[in-house]
Amino acid sequence: MARIVVTVMLKPEILDPQGAAVRGALTRLGLSGVSDVRQGKQFVIDLDGALDSEREMVLTKLAGELLANPVIEDYQLRVED
Amino acid sequence: MNTTPISVRRDIDTVERAGSTPDVQQPWADLGLKPDEYQRIRDILGRRPTSAELAMYSVMWSEHCSYKSSKVHLRQFGAKQPQTDAMLVGIGENAGVVDIGDGWAVTFKVESHNHPSFVEPYQGAATGVGGIVRDILAMGARPLAVMDSLRFGAPEHLDTPRIVSGVVAGVGGYGNCLGLPNIGGEAVFDSCYQGNPLVNALCVGAMRHEDIHLAKASGVGNLVVLYGARTGGDGIGGVSVLASETFDATGPAKRPSVQVGDPFMEKLLIECTLQMFAEKLVEGIQDLGGAGLSCATSELASNGDGGMRVHLDRVPLRDATLSPEEILMSESQERMMAVVHPDNIERVMHICQRWDVTATVIGEVTNASHLQVYWHDDLIVDVPPRTVAHDGPVYDRPFHRPAWLDARQSDEPTTERCPRPSTAEHMRQQILELLASANLCDREWLTSQYDRYVLGNTTTGRGIAVSLDCNGRFGALDPYVGAQLALSEAYRNVAVSGATPLAVTDCLNFGSPEDPEVMWQFAEAVRGLADGCLELGTPVTGGNVSLYNQTATTAIHPTPVVGVLGVLDDVRTRITMHGAKPADAVILIGATQEEFAGGEWAHVVHGHLGGTPPQVNLVAERSLASVIRDHRHLITSAHDLSDGGLAIALSELVLRNDYGLDVSFADTDADAFTMLFSESVARAVVTTASENVDAIRAACELVGLPSALLGTVTADDFLSITTADGVITLSRAELAEGWSRTFARIMS
Numbered sequence: 001m002a003r004i005v006v007t008v009m010l011k012p013e014i015l016d017p018q019g020a021a022v023r024g025a026l027t028r029l030g031l032s033g034v035s036d037v038r039q040g041k042q043f044v045i046d047l048d049g050a051l052d053s054e055r056e057m058v059l060t061k062l063a064g065e066l067l068a069n070p071v072i073e074d075y076q077l078r079v080e081d
Numbered sequence: 082m083n084t085t086p087i088s089v090r091r092d093i094d095t096v097e098r099a100g101s102t103p104d105v106q107q108p109w110a111d112l113g114l115k116p117d118e119y120q121r122i123r124d125i126l127g128r129r130p131t132s133a134e135l136a137m138y139s140v141m142w143s144e145h146c147s148y149k150s151s152k153v154h155l156r157q158f159g160a161k162q163p164q165t166d167a168m169l170v171g172i173g174e175n176a177g178v179v180d181i182g183d184g185w186a187v188t189f190k191v192e193s194h195n196h197p198s199f200v201e202p203y204q205g206a207a208t209g210v211g212g213i214v215r216d217i218l219a220m221g222a223r224p225l226a227v228m229d230s231l232r233f234g235a236p237e238h239l240d241t242p243r244i245v246s247g248v249v250a251g252v253g254g255y256g257n258c259l260g261l262p263n264i265g266g267e268a269v270f271d272s273c274y275q276g277n278p279l280v281n282a283l284c285v286g287a288m289r290h291e292d293i294h295l296a297k298a299s300g301v302g303n304l305v306v307l308y309g310a311r312t313g314g315d316g317i318g319g320v321s322v323l324a325s326e327t328f329d330a331t332g333p334a335k336r337p338s339v340q341v342g343d344p345f346m347e348k349l350l351i352e353c354t355l356q357m358f359a360e361k362l363v364e365g366i367q368d369l370g371g372a373g374l375s376c377a378t379s380e381l382a383s384n385g386d387g388g389m390r391v392h393l394d395r396v397p398l399r400d401a402t403l404s405p406e407e408i409l410m411s412e413s414q415e416r417m418m419a420v421v422h423p424d425n426i427e428r429v430m431h432i433c434q435r436w437d438v439t440a441t442v443i444g445e446v447t448n449a450s451h452l453q454v455y456w457h458d459d460l461i462v463d464v465p466p467r468t469v470a471h472d473g474p475v476y477d478r479p480f481h482r483p484a485w486l487d488a489r490q491s492d493e494p495t496t497e498r499c500p501r502p503s504t505a506e507h508m509r510q511q512i513l514e515l516l517a518s519a520n521l522c523d524r525e526w527l528t529s530q531y532d533r534y535v536l537g538n539t540t541t542g543r544g545i546a547v548s549l550d551c552n553g554r555f556g557a558l559d560p561y562v563g564a565q566l567a568l569s570e571a572y573r574n575v576a577v578s579g580a581t582p583l584a585v586t587d588c589l590n591f592g593s594p595e596d597p598e599v600m601w602q603f604a605e606a607v608r609g610l611a612d613g614c615l616e617l618g619t620p621v622t623g624g625n626v627s628l629y630n631q632t633a634t635t636a637i638h639p640t641p642v643v644g645v646l647g648v649l650d651d652v653r654t655r656i657t658m659h660g661a662k663p664a665d666a667v668i669l670i671g672a673t674q675e676e677f678a679g680g681e682w683a684h685v686v687h688g689h690l691g692g693t694p695p696q697v698n699l700v701a702e703r704s705l706a707s708v709i710r711d712h713r714h715l716i717t718s719a720h721d722l723s724d725g726g727l728a729i730a731l732s733e734l735v736l737r738n739d740y741g742l743d744v745s746f747a748d749t750d751a752d753a754f755t756m757l758f759s760e761s762v763a764r765a766v767v768t769t770a771s772e773n774v775d776a777i778r779a780a781c782e783l784v785g786l787p788s789a790l791l792g793t794v795t796a797d798d799f800l801s802i803t804t805a806d807g808v809i810t811l812s813r814a815e816l817a818e819g820w821s822r823t824f825a826r827i828m829s
Contacts, residue, residue, distance in 0.1 A: 010341075013313070013314050013400065014339065014341055015310075015313055015315065015340075015341040015343065015399065015413070015414075016341075017341070017342075017343035017345065017346070020343075021345070069201070071200060071201045071339055072201060072204070072339050072341070
């Protein structure tokens with residue numbers, strides 16, 4: 001059984017109003033030295049069996065089509081053991 | 082995030098350097114300039130432009146900012162402007178302003194955000210709403226409500242749900258966060274918009290007459306304040322060419338073409354700006370939209386009486402690596418620029434601080450005639466502002482009537498081409514077919530995502546009514562008539578509420594102006610709209626032109642979306658769709674001809690687009706408006722007839738109320754099919770207590786409008802239509818079946 005974690009983040013050059021709001025709140029609530037916060041999302045996908053190359057190809061394709069919006073977001077796949 | 086610009090000493094293209102290096106090759110073609118346009122810039126300046134100047138001219142002389150292809154035609158809106166005392170501010174400012182009486186003024190405008198909404202539907206639509214709200218705010222008004230006119234591809238196309246859900250969520254998300262109600266609009270499906278959806282957003286705001294503000298920088302020594310969001314690399318697009326040209330490779334590689342909106346920042350901007358207005362601290366104001374600082378600085382300076390000096394290095398940045406050219410071009414959202422007297426600057430900065438809005442003095446009004454922009458100690462822009470903002474190129478592009486139009490117009494929906502229903506049962510089926518079609522079905526799926534009731538306070542005084550309409554198929558059959566029909570429908574929509582139509586805003590969506598046939602469609606539509614507005618006495622107060630709406634060489638239908646604003650002296654006297662009571666009489670006002678070309682019946686039942694659109698009758702339209710307005714105390718409910726004709730209007734009355742209708746056409750000249758499905762103009766269904774029927778019909782006769790007594794409102798749930806071939810009976814549940822499910826089906 002394989003676990004794949006897909007992390008989706010706004011591209012660095014894209015404005016992230018939520019991240020900025022969290023940054024303001026962290027500072028206001030007492031955390032000093034917060035220089036930036038970026039907010040994203042994570043998908044944890046469990047597979048029966050191993051992640052073979054064919055499934056990896058399909059997942060990589062779907063990550064760009066379904067999980068992330070490549071116009072404004074970057075995504076990364078990570079396999080957890 | 083680095084919030085202070087790093088003072089990196091770059092190889093800056095200064096005015097001085099431009100003067101001494103006339104032969105430097107510049108990427109003017111990559112920025113969309115034509116050879117003669119580039120030469121004209123050199124002639125104006127008497128030297129080559131610096132890269133910053135080139136950036137400014139290229140964006141300000143683009144079609145989007147300069148209206149270079151449309152200007153020669155748009156002048157008709159001024160030349161044919163009807164005499165009216167209502168217009169306080171006309172075309173040329175951020176939005177037009179109309180007097181509605183008692184010292185109150187209303188400002189409204191519709192603007193397109195078509196291309197961004199195709200690239201990124203959610204953010205494109207959201208920033209479209211944000212942009213038009215700032216236009217209204219910049220006039221001095223409190224934004225009150227938004228509307229939107231949306232056009233998508235074919236309902237069955239795989240890509241359509243993606244665009245629809247993104248656009249609708251974007252419009253709703255941004256408007257709802259601002260606390261502005263969405264009060265209506267359109268959502269139309271047609272395959273011609275498949276690769277080029279239309280997102281036209283309208284905002285309306287109100288203010289006292291004395292609060293009207295204009296976009297001009299006057300008063301030597303006054304300070305130029307940039308406030309709102311920090312400037313990032315948003316929407317810079319092609320100007321990165323300059324950065325890579327001028328600078329070494331340490332600059333950022335990527336500049337996003339997508340702008341992301343932040344409605345909460347916009348809300349702060351609104352409240353902060355309104356407080357400055359209330360304390361009378363602002364001499365001139367401009368929002369930052371397309372072309373960002375290039376546009377705001379050059380327009381403010383151009384409208385003022387002197388020059389302006391701007392220190393670009395003072396602009397607060399979200400991305401410290403931006404080059405001066407990129408800062409000038411950035412379309413980062415939620416920014417405004419105000420001109421403030423030095424005595425008031427402390428107060429302005431205090432107000433901004435109070436609302437947590439970043440504000441920076443970036444320059445001042447000078448007595449020189451030029452707009453001068455500095456980057457640290459270097460002068461990088463030194464131009465006469467009018468040449469950037471107002472005296473750009475103007476093209477009288479060639480146009481001719483499309484050769485294919487004759488064939489299309491002669492392809493009338495005749496009985497041979499489009500067989501008509503032969504029995505009452507057949508007509509009954511077609512009513513249901515229309516109700517379940519993409520363009521006539523219930524929009525609850527969409528409107529439920531919008532906040533419709535916020536700010537819905539109890540009102541006892543003056544009110545306004547706004548409508549936004551167009552039928553692109555009419556435009557495809559005859560753009561002159563199509564534009565007038567859009568005007569006619571919006572005018573009628575406002576009139577049936579009992580309001581007096583006052584003014585017009587328009588969003589003219591067309592294909593490429595470089596195609597002479599498209600240019601002809603545009604010219605005809607403008608001519609039609611200008612003539613129509615003159616006849617109706619409602620001036621065009623402002624709006625927007627969106628060209629190049631096409632996929633490869635196929636242009637969209639000519640889509641001149643028209644917004645009409647009307648005023649009600651007392652909103653308690655307005656007419657709605659909901660006031661009828663059982664036993665009230667149902668009257669059809671207006672003449673019905675056999676007019677099906679471009680209409681919903683031909684489109685839905687036969688997929689046919691041909692013939693000549695319904696005949697325009699603006700005199701009748703005015704008469705209809707006056708009869709309804711003058712008898713609004715007698716009229717219990719009213720519904721205008723437009724898409725789908727009487728069949729759809731009657732169905733909607735039953736669907737949206739808890740009564741039935743029992744009607745027949747005994748009192749009319751036309752056959753049942755024509756009565757039900759024709760889309761003739763200047764018609765409305767009204768209900769009234771039976772004792773008032775004669776008064777209303779006499780009033781119609783007095784102004785030359787035919788009227789027919791169709792029947793009565795009933796206490797049951799049925800739409801019952803008696804025809805020569807039998808009775809058509811439809812229960813509310815039957816009417817609702819397809820009508821209420823279609824939108825969700827399109828989206829699944």
